[in-house]
Amino acid sequence: MxxxxxxxxxxxxxxxxxxxxxxxxxxxxxxxxxxxxxxxxxxxxxxxxxxxxxxxxxxxxxxxxxxxxxxxxxxxxxxxxMARTWQRVKPLGSLTVLENVMVGAFSVTNIAKEAEANAKEQLQMVGLNDYATKSAGSLPIGLKKKLELARVLATRxxxxxxxxxxxxxxxxxxxxxxxxxxxxxxxxxxxxxxxxxxxxxxxxxxxxxxxxxxxxxxxxxxxxxxxxxxxxxxxxxxxxxx
Ligand SMILES: Nc1ncnc2c1ncn2[C@@H]1O[C@H](COP(=O)(O)OP(=O)(O)OP(=O)(O)O)[C@@H](O)[C@H]1O
Ligand SMILES: [Mg+2]
The missing domain is CATH 3.40.50.300 (P-loop containing nucleotide triphosphate hydrolases)
Known part of the structure; x- marks a missing residue:
């Protein structure tokens, strides 16, 4: 069926x-x-x-x-x-790439270590692992879109x-x-x-x-x-x- x-x-x-x-x-x-x-x-x-x-x-x-x-x-x-991305991506520019994805991860856990592991898994999935400690605001548009995907994926x-x-x-x-x-x-x-x-x-x-x-x-x-x-x-x- x-x-x-x-x-x-x-x-x-x-x-x-x-x-x-x-x-x-x-x-x-x-x-x-x-x-x-x-x-x-x-x-x-x-x-x-x-x-x-x-x-x-x-x-x-x-x-x-x-x-x-x-x-x-x-x-x-x-x-x-259900998770959605936005037509105009607006990451939290003062936070790092990893922290931005952890914000998504905190919707499924309260435990920081779990949120971090989840966020790292999603950065791997979208190919952003090398950017984890960079400021999200500094990313070019192509990488901001990947970050947006990682953020929603972290909500599982x-x-x-x-x-x-x-x-x-x-x-x-x-x-x-x-x-x-x-x-x-x-x-x-x-x-x-x-x-x-x-x-x-x-x-x-x-x-x-x-x-x-x-x-x-x-x-x-x-x-x-x-x-x-x-x-x-x-x-x-x-x-x-x-
Ligand atoms: N919050 C709102 N208040 C009033 N009108 C709105 C609002 N959001 C959308 N509209 C109107 O609804 C209609 C559809 O807009 P929508 O943004 O959904 O189109 P779209 O298909 O996503 O277009 P695009 O391809 O340009 O993104 C438009 O006439 C728009 O002006
Ligand atoms: Mg639209």
């Missing part, structure tokens, strides 16, 4: 008169890498905010691991095993929501991040991946949902999405500000 880890059911989010997300439904299977794409302002980050408790959906349900999580706070959602999530984790990176840096993400999935995690770089999206995602003006425009495999006339007209055909 197919295991669905996350069900989004008829989710809408209104900001006053602005409908940022409108009646969106989809399901993500365990160990899937699921892409969420669409033009700027399509509602991708807003949907992440509804899923992870940063603000509640105006209507609809978010079911994670068979539990309805609509009304939970971000820390409660995190404790259930079942599901990771990655908001433009490859944004601002060159091709080599992007390929490195994609390899790390494949490694994370191999260890059993499920991933939702927001990204504008279609080469990255099609190379890593099993399935993709396209949002446009808050609505679900299409869902399918990378092959189905890249040849879908509606998706080409609204997003892939050019003219969008990716």
């Amino acid at each position: 197919i295991q669905h880890l996350l069900h989004i059911s008829h989710v809408s989010k209104h900001f006053g008169g602005n409908v940022a997300v409108s009646d969106v439904s989809f399901s993500v299977e365990e160990e899937q890498i699921f892409g969420l794409i669409g033009p700027n302002g399509a509602g991708k980050t807003t949907l992440f905010n509804c899923i992870t408790g940063y603000f509640p959906a105006t209507s609809g349900d978010v079911i994670f691991d068979t539990k309805k999580i609509n009304a939970l706070r971000p820390d409660e959602v995190c404790k259930l095993g 999530p079942k599901m990771l929501l990655l908001d433009e984790i490859c944004g601002g990176l060159n091709h080599t840096e992007t390929d490195t991040i994609l390899d790390i993400i494949r490694g994370i999935r191999k260890k059993g995690a499920t991933i939702i991946f927001i990204e504008h770089d279609m080469k990255a999206v099609t190379s890593i995602c099993d399935r993709i949902v396209v949002l446009n003006s808050g609505e679900k425009l299409a869902e399918g495999t990378p092959g189905e999405i890249t040849t879908n006339p509606d998706v080409i007209a609204a997003y892939l055909g050019g003219g969008h500000n990716a």
Whole structure:
């Protein structure tokens, strides 16, 4: 039987008169890498905010691991095993790289030694072990994105929501991040991946949902999405500000 880890059911989010997300439904299977794409302002980050408790959906349900999580706070959602990265990475610049990851680790333990061991394991996973004692604020963007991944991995999530984790990176840096993400999935995690770089999206995602003006425009495999006339007209055909 197919295991669905996350069900989004008829989710809408209104900001006053602005409908940022409108009646969106989809399901993500365990160990899937699921892409969420669409033009700027399509509602991708807003949907992440509804899923992870940063603000509640105006209507609809978010079911994670068979539990309805609509009304939970971000820390409660995190404790259930869901972690997200931010479109604009903002590490705690005055702390070291290791300490930043330990902040994530303290969500699963109160014991400093355990948090440190966990953080070191995650730095190894993303290839940042040589930077452990460096100030996080001093890292270039490519390494800050890796640090962001390590920080969320330290919460030991079942599901990771990655908001433009490859944004601002060159091709080599992007390929490195994609390899790390494949490694994370191999260890059993499920991933939702927001990204504008279609080469990255099609190379890593099993399935993709396209949002446009808050609505679900299409869902399918990378092959189905890249040849879908509606998706080409609204997003892939050019003219969008990716
Ligand atoms: N906190 C907020 N208050 C009011 N409006 C908001 C808020 N957050 C998002 N919006 C609006 O919701 C809509 C969707 O924005 P969102 O940031 O979710 O788009 P996105 O798909 O993530 O875009 P991008 O690709 O540029 O990151 C936009 O019209 C935006 O102005
Ligand atoms: Mg966004």
